[in-house]
Amino acid sequence: MRRITPWVVMLWATAALGPPALADWVDPITDPVTGNQEWRVFDDPSGQHYLSVIQTPAGAIAVRPHPGDDPNGWGSTPYVNIRQQGDRVGGQVDAVVPESSGIHLSASGPVTTVSDTNGQWTSNWTFSYEPSAQSVSGAGETLVSLYEPLAVGGTDLTVADIASNRLRNVPLVGGGTGDTGDMSLMHVTSPTWNYTWDPLVQGSSFPQDLAADLTLTMVGEYNRVDGPALGEEWIEPAYKPTITIGVEAVTPGLQMITGGYFDESQDTNPYADNVAGLAVVRHQDFAGLELELAYAYQSVPVPEPGTAILAMIGCVSILVMQSRRRCSR
Numbered sequence: 001m002r003r004i005t006p007w008v009v010m011l012w013a014t015a016a017l018g019p020p021a022l023a024d025w026v027d028p029i030t031d032p033v034t035g036n037q038e039w040r041v042f043d044d045p046s047g048q049h050y051l052s053v054i055q056t057p058a059g060a061i062a063v064r065p066h067p068g069d070d071p072n073g074w075g076s077t078p079y080v081n082i083r084q085q086g087d088r089v090g091g092q093v094d095a096v097v098p099e100s101s102g103i104h105l106s107a108s109g110p111v112t113t114v115s116d117t118n119g120q121w122t123s124n125w126t127f128s129y130e131p132s133a134q135s136v137s138g139a140g141e142t143l144v145s146l147y148e149p150l151a152v153g154g155t156d157l158t159v160a161d162i163a164s165n166r167l168r169n170v171p172l173v174g175g176g177t178g179d180t181g182d183m184s185l186m187h188v189t190s191p192t193w194n195y196t197w198d199p200l201v202q203g204s205s206f207p208q209d210l211a212a213d214l215t216l217t218m219v220g221e222y223n224r225v226d227g228p229a230l231g232e233e234w235i236e237p238a239y240k241p242t243i244t245i246g247v248e249a250v251t252p253g254l255q256m257i258t259g260g261y262f263d264e265s266q267d268t269n270p271y272a273d274n275v276a277g278l279a280v281v282r283h284q285d286f287a288g289l290e291l292e293l294a295y296a297y298q299s300v301p302v303p304e305p306g307t308a309i310l311a312m313i314g315c316v317s318i319l320v321m322q323s324r325r326r327c328s329r
Helices: 006-015
Strands: 025-030 037-042 049-055 061-065 077-079 092-099 102-112 117-130 135-145 157-164 166-171 177-181 183-189 194-197 213-220 242-249 257-262 275-281 290-300 308-312 315-319
Touching: 025 092, 037 092, 049 092, 049 117, 061 102, 061 290, 102 135, 117 290, 135 157, 157 213, 157 242, 157 290, 183 275, 213 275, 242 275
Parallel strands: none
Antiparallel strands: 025 037, 037 049, 049 061, 061 077, 077 157, 092 102, 102 117, 117 135, 135 290, 157 275, 166 177, 183 194, 183 213, 213 242, 242 290, 257 275, 308 315
C-alpha cells in the first residue's frame, strides 16, 4: 500500500467537502482574440466563478482559482504541464466535467525539452468550492512516462509550477512608489526543513535540499500598481489570492528540490509572469522512466494587504507572512 502523507489526506478530504458536485456547472468558451480555450467553473447556488481551466493555443494548461469576492481577484497561475526545461506547450485538456466528487479535470501532453520531447504525462484532478470558507480545494495525480532517463539530456524535470508577478519600486494607486504585484512571498515546507523566498531580496533561488513531499505556498498580495503612470491602461487594484500546491513523490525513492525563479528584467512589467515557484526532480537523482506524483491544491482570498488565511480540514491554520502551522488531530 502506498504511503500518503497526512496533509495530502487532509486536502483530498477538503476537496470532497465542496457543494453538491452535480449542482456545479462548467461554461466552455473560446477567446476570439487570444484563441485560449477556457472552461469556467461555477458553484451553485452561490454562482461563484471559482475556477478557470485554460488551454492556450500552444498547449499550456493553467488552473486559475478565484476564491474571493473581489471581481479582479485572479492572480497567481498554477500549470499542470510537466516539462524537462522545456516550455509549457503541447498539453491538451481532455475533459472538464462535474462528477460525484466535484469538478473533474483530465489532461495530457508531452514532456517538453528545450528542443524536443522526452515522454508523455497524464493528469487527473478533482476540484470543489466551499462558499462559507471561500476556499477552492483540489487533489490530483500525475503519471509520467519518460522515453529516456533525465541524465541523458542532463536537465531537470519540473513537476510543480506556479507562475506569478512581482513588481519593484513602481508607481502605486493612491500615490507614491513601492513594491506590489500578485504575490509577495513563497513559503516552502517539507517534513524536515522549510524556507521563505522573497524574490525582491533573494532573486532566483534554488536550494538543493531534497524531499519526497513539498508544500509551496504563494502568498497573495494587494496589487495596486498604477498602470497609467507606467504608460499602460488602468489596472484595477485587487486582492490576489494565496495558492498552496502540495506535491508528493509516490514513486519509491523519488525526491525533489524546490525553488523560485525571478526575471528581474521584468520587475516593472505588470503583465509579465516574471515569477515562478517550482518543484523539480534533478536529473542526477532519478534514473527511472516511470514517475507517479500526488498533488493537493488550496486557494483562499487575501482579506487585507500582506495577510493570507489558509483553511484546512480538521482545523484552521492561519498563515501570516512567515508563520505556518500544520494541522493535527
